[in-house]
Amino acid sequence: MSEPLIPQQLRSLIPLNALSDQQWRELRSQLVPQPLLAGQLLFRREDHARVTWYLLSGELLLRDADGVETRLEAGSEASCHPVSPTLPRLHEALALRDCSLLAIDSATLARQLTWGSTHQDLMLELSPDGDSEWLETLLASPLLARVPPANVRSMLERLRRVELPAGSQVMGEGETGDCCYFLQSGRAEVIRGAGSEQQLLAELEVGACFGEEALLGDCPRNASVTLLEDSVLQRLDREDFLELLKAPVVDEVSLGEAVRMLGSGGQWLDVRLQEEYERAHAPEALNMPLHLLRLKARLLNNGGTYLCYCDSGKRSASAVFMLSQLGFRAYALRDGLDALPALQRDALISETGAGYLARSGGRIERSR
Structure with a gap:
């Protein structure tokens, strides 16, 4: 059996590159490369398995419902992101050459990303007090992983x-x-x-x-x-x-409800990492990663309505809880982008690139 990979070998993978050393240790058992021989299927279209796949070596052929084919080669910019992450899968994935892949439990990854963002937010706010060593150790403890x-x-x-x-x-x-x-x-x-x-x-x-x-x-x-x-x-x-230990109740909306709110002046907030946002985001969505949200919230309009989204819905739920505590009216897209049908997801996150910037008072402008 192959030895687990070390974090330094995986730092180019997004959003794994946002995890802490403690979180890497928690994932150690899942960091073992898995082989896929040329001609073998990785998954079929409509697959529902909650696994996040990364291509480490080799080449995959991705084929969508219309028969459109895309080659994914290890080492390319596209291979730094999960392979066809939407559930159910939008593609059939076939190995064109012998491949090595990484399989991460999607629920574990979503929990770690949410917790990691919370950890960074707290340390940014509380570490200036000068007594951060015990807090840093406490936040990294397994017990805190039980607390939403x-x-x-x-x-x-x-x-x-x-x-x-x-x-x-x-x-x-x-x-x-x-x-x-x-x-x-x-x-x-x-x-x-x-x-x-x-x-x-x-x-x-x-x-x-x-x-x-x-x-x-x-x-x-x-x-x-x-x-x-x-x-x-x-x-x-x-x-x-x-x-x-009980998860707080936050306000959630369906995509249809979110669209109606957008028509009444609502604003999308993408609370994922910048690299995830730049790959694809909702039109005119502001990017405020969860771990920076408390710092950037001063740029939002106190009278505005904000619609938060992420892939799994976990980070956006934490964002809504935080914004509500700060006095903002905020809602989470129920169950996140991954719960949307393929056509709706593609229509929603249809823009790429650096996107938009928030200015004081809620003013929004296109980034250069």
Whole structure:
């Protein structure tokens, strides 16, 4: 079996190039090249498999419903993007030469892109406070992957600072789990059992979370945690933790409803990466990538209506939640571009290139 590829070998692939090192590690098991021999089919037209394919080497023939054929060669600009990403597939894909391909679970990729944008947005806003190391580690933790991206800011706002001296037992084995903690500074040890049966399970460093298993499983603590140094903790109560695991409700619209809103002065907002936007976007759509949206929102018209879209609908849902918190009227295209029939999708994202710029107060002009 082939060894997994390393991120440096994949940095030209869009939008994979936006992922963090932690996200690359999470994808490691999926980064193994898959062979496709000359003459073999990769997928048929109308295929619904939620897999994002990239061509790493070789050449594919893409044939659409009208019989129009396109050659896709590895190393070309087009091969930096997913192969026929719309579902159901618009093309049949056949190997003209022996190929090597990368297959990424589309749902995992969509979640990582949304979370990555949220992470960047929070770090841009909060890192000037000067205490960013623990926050950086916290945001990269597996626990935070369970929290819907739109809720992460609320979670940080609900944390309560606790200062304790070395030797303090923060939680005891067998206790009821009423909260979890994040270690902002200091060190702690995790111990299970007592007396001669005592086992040291782990030492916790800055950014670590502990106590969450009792909350997720609604069970007693399975270990004790004692501080090895004077420490600063951030406490999150059980009720807040469980509430923040629920995805927030955002306003969504169908394409037909969005078109009616456009006729009444609505504005498309493409919240994907710039490279994705330039490949194809809606007419007169503004590009405000999710991770920059909070910074760029000051350019929007407070009285305007904004219609956000992305491929899967996840990034646009987070964008709508963020804009709503900032006082804007915003809606997400339900389930994203990938849920649209092929003809509707092609008609909607029909422009290519750099597109449009937002100026203060919501004024829009064509970029040069």
